[in-house]
Amino acid sequence: MLWIMRFSGFFSAAMVMIILSPSLQSFPPAEAIRSSLQNSRNHIAFRKSSTFRNAEQCGSKLGKTSVVCDPALVHVAITLDVEYLRGSIAAVHSILQNSMCPESIFFHFLVSDTNLETLVRSTFPQLKFKVYYFDPKIVRSLISTSVRQALEQPLNYARNYLADLLEPCVRRVIYLDSDLVVVDDILKLWTTRLGNKTIGAPEYCHANFTKYFTAGFWSDERFSGAFVGRTACYFNTGVMVIDLVKWRRFGYTRRIERWMEIQKRRRIYELGSLPPFLLVFAGNVAAIEHRWNQHGLGGDNVRGSCRDLHPGPVSLLHWSGSGKPWLRLDSNQPCPLDALWAPYDLYGQST
Numbered sequence: 320m321l322w323i324m325r326f327s328g329f330f331s332a333a334m335v336m337i338i339l340s341p342s343l344q345s346f347p348p349a350e351a352i353r354s355s356l357q358n359s360r361n362h363i364a365f366r367k368s369s370t371f372r373n374a375e376q377c378g379s380k381l382g383k384t385s386v387v388c389d390p391a392l393v394h395v396a397i398t399l400d401v402e403y404l405r406g407s408i409a410a411v412h413s414i415l416q417n418s419m420c421p422e423s424i425f426f427h428f429l430v431s432d433t434n435l436e437t438l439v440r441s442t443f444p445q446l447k448f449k450v451y452y453f454d455p456k457i458v459r460s461l462i463s464t465s466v467r468q469a470l471e472q473p474l475n476y477a478r479n480y481l482a483d484l485l486e487p488c489v490r491r492v493i494y495l496d497s498d499l500v501v502v503d504d505i506l507k508l509w510t511t512r513l514g515n516k517t518i519g520a521p522e523y524c525h526a527n528f529t530k531y532f533t534a535g536f537w538s539d540e541r542f543s544g545a546f547v548g549r550t551a552c553y554f555n556t557g558v559m560v561i562d563l564v565k566w567r568r569f570g571y572t573r574r575i576e577r578w579m580e581i582q583k584r585r586r587i588y589e590l591g592s593l594p595p596f597l598l599v600f601a602g603n604v605a606a607i608e609h610r611w612n613q614h615g616l617g618g619d620n621v622r623g624s625c626r627d628l629h630p631g632p633v634s635l636l637h638w639s640g641s642g643k644p645w646l647r648l649d650s651n652q653p654c655p656l657d658a659l660w661a662p663y664d665l666y667g668q669s670t
Contacts, residue, residue: 363401365408365442365665368415377420387425387449388488393509395493396427396481398474399435399450403497405645406638408442409663413500415443416663420506422447427485427492429453429477442665451484453477461579463586476592478556479575482566490564496557498617498643500663503610503634511560511607517571519560519605521612524552528601531594536587549602556596557639558612560605574599610634616656617642625654636660 386392395414399407407428415421426448428439436450455473457480462473477484478494485492493508495501501508513519528551529537536542566572578595581587588594610632617640618624626640636659638644644660647653 363404363438364667365438366667367441368412368443368665370445371415371418371421373420373422377423385488386447387486389425391423392425392447393420393423393493393506394425394427394485394489394491395495395505396429396478396485397495398429398453398477398497399439400430400432400472400474400497401435403643404435404438405664405666406497406499406643408439408665409645409660410495410497410499410501411443411446412665413502413663414505415446417502418504418506424505425449427451427481427489429474429481429484431455431474453480453484458579461576461583463579463582478559479572479592479595481561482563482572485563487567490562492561492563494556494559494561496637496639498639499557499635499637500660501635502659507634508560508607508611511605513560513562513605516603516605517562517565517569518600519607520554520556520558521607521609522552522554522604523609524550526553528553528597531590531597532588533586535585542581542587545598546602551597551601552604553597554601554604555612555614555637555639556593557614557637558607558635560607571599608632608634612637614639616640616644616654618654626656628656 397407397410411426414424418424422445424447426446428435428448428450430436430450431453433450433452439446439448439450453474458473458476462476481492481494491509493505511519531553532542575595575598578587578598582595609629611634613628613633613635614637616626616628616636617638618626625642628636636656638657638660642654644653644657645664645666647657648661648664
């Protein structure tokens, strides 16, 4: 039985914890409690995952073509780096555990450190995956300072280049951040209809869209005019379904780069890799149910406070923000909802 069918029990327990705890619980900034992964590269260890097999309902759709090009596959892209590796492994584990057809999922791992493939293979021996090296030099000259240093890391921009990195036969991909877990069958997200749109994501039209850009941006019609004629809404780029065929056809990588070049000359936004995506796509996004990105669980970027779930059903929990569940759990200062991430954590040697 899929984990999501048991989620109501976990959710109820979490709500009790929230009621008994302060609604905003402070914790040390992430920089003060960095995971030991960063300083112990040679001692990274994860327990071997269980083996996950397709249910009978999946049938035998996988063909005999080159594995990555098999049209029956579900394609998922995630970054791997030392600092966030624990989160990435938990994300993969959650996807496999809650999928009816886990053997039909192909993972595309974007890395700047080529020494992580063996670790992934030893943790998930049956996993279908490929590792793609993303050269930091591609974007280093384009990156501007942001509100958090983590948002300035080159690998954070690798999602902009998925259409170039992945094989041309891969026509669609789900991009996921490393600080989330999927608690539903990812096939439901994969089959989202994008219509004539290039990307799909949960939109949040009630959010204050203007705050993502500077006053100088809004006062200059050369920049703010980009949104004329578009009903632009905020969306989180940590969960996206991307039509790579359309992306390649319309050259969206270069469009994003052009806005980053403008940012280097004249500061028009503050928050890392998100604003260029908003400039290119906001108002032209296929809306996906909010259940697929219960984001913001990492708290705000200044104080790092605990957050509650948004109202409604849950298929994906996302610890976007400055607080990561593995850091808070290790520091013995977890937020209540971090207990929902912990079952997917494979960090540490087997006992």
